[in-house]
Amino acid sequence: MCAKSVEIPSIHRDFIRVDLSNYEQRRGEIIKTLMEAATEHGFFYVVNHGICIQDIRAMFQTSHDFFALPDQIKSKYTIDISRNAGWEKQTQVRPSTGVADLKESMQMGYHGIEDKWPTEQDSPGFRQKCEQFMQQCNHVSLQLLECLAIGLGFPEDYFTRYHDITQSDILNTLRLLHYHDITGQVFDNNYWRAGAHTDFDTLTLLFQRPGENGLEVCPGREVSTAFGQGNYWSAVTPLEGDIVCNIGDMIMRWSDDRLKSNFHRVRAPGLKDYQGARYSIAYFNQANKSAVIQGRSVYIEPIIAGDFLKQAMERNYNALQKLKAKEQMDMAQENTLGSPAT
Numbered sequence: 001m002c003a004k005s006v007e008i009p010s011i012h013r014d015f016i017r018v019d020l021s022n023y024e025q026r027r028g029e030i031i032k033t034l035m036e037a038a039t040e041h042g043f044f045y046v047v048n049h050g051i052c053i054q055d056i057r058a059m060f061q062t063s064h065d066f067f068a069l070p071d072q073i074k075s076k077y078t079i080d081i082s083r084n085a086g087w088e089k090q091t092q093v094r095p096s097t098g099v100a101d102l103k104e105s106m107q108m109g110y111h112g113i114e115d116k117w118p119t120e121q122d123s124p125g126f127r128q129k130c131e132q133f134m135q136q137c138n139h140v141s142l143q144l145l146e147c148l149a150i151g152l153g154f155p156e157d158y159f160t161r162y163h164d165i166t167q168s169d170i171l172n173t174l175r176l177l178h179y180h181d182i183t184g185q186v187f188d189n190n191y192w193r194a195g196a197h198t199d200f201d202t203l204t205l206l207f208q209r210p211g212e213n214g215l216e217v218c219p220g221r222e223v224s225t226a227f228g229q230g231n232y233w234s235a236v237t238p239l240e241g242d243i244v245c246n247i248g249d250m251i252m253r254w255s256d257d258r259l260k261s262n263f264h265r266v267r268a269p270g271l272k273d274y275q276g277a278r279y280s281i282a283y284f285n286q287a288n289k290s291a292v293i294q295g296r297s298v299y300i301e302p303i304i305a306g307d308f309l310k311q312a313m314e315r316n317y318n319a320l321q322k323l324k325a326k327e328q329m330d331m332a333q334e335n336t337l338g339s340p341a342t
């Protein structure tokens, strides 16, 4: 399965740039461009979004400083999967690869995670910077969600009223990612900085740093089977200040598949590439846990957002168990075939 996803060829794509400047005056134009981007590629750049480069750089610096702490300190904030908050290092195994991503990450939410915020002593300014950045990401996200609702023919608050960060059941998450420096190292084909996956959420905002390449997408309608075994992968080049946005599974279902969530991954660079560290920052929008996700034509069966996520995680877990069982069977078969005849 993993080897196959490597075999999919790559092509260059120019992803659509959605310009959010003069939002109120240009909303109609923005909706048009956004709908094209969200229904065709599912991945697009968002530019002139109002988060200034200095703030983005400062957030990256905060992330860098946190990850530079000894593991002993970071492990005080080890991830709690049930709250999707905290620190993990090389523990996320994707069903597309069967091995842990070559990365560490730190996830923070809005409510109920007091024990997962690093103390001021451990990471000065971390909480304040993250919370400020989350507010900025939320502002951009609400504009995009509003435009998507109108573009789909719904009332403008159709999605935004279910992404209410003042509610205690908000699931929006800020994820800081650090892919380690692997200079001089060579990994097998099934090792990825982030294995192929779709996001479970409604809308992801992703910040990258120039030169730290590796993000690839298998866009929209072309994905036909599981784990990125669609037609072509395309690189999503990091452009400083621009946000890379992608549609997630939750809003794909909510929109009866009109908005397209698609597979993406982060390649582990080879010896000929830049193999230094990569830092990225993702802001995942998810509907409030109690929100009802209901389509109008294809997915008319309502589902609570919390259950949707639970089911998505269970599907992932089951796919991983299946992969492991298959690997064990293959290994047992190889051993049998390879054992000397008696």
Ligand SMILES: O=C(O)CCC(=O)C(=O)O
Residues within 6 Å of the ligand: 175, 177, 194, 199, 206, 208, 215, 264, 265, 266, 280, 281, 282
């Ligand atoms: O780091 C990246 O560029 C992508 C991360 C990602 O896809 C994720 O965390 O879901």
Ligand SMILES: [Fe+2]
Residues within 6 Å of the ligand: 197, 198, 199, 264
């Ligand atoms: Fe992702």
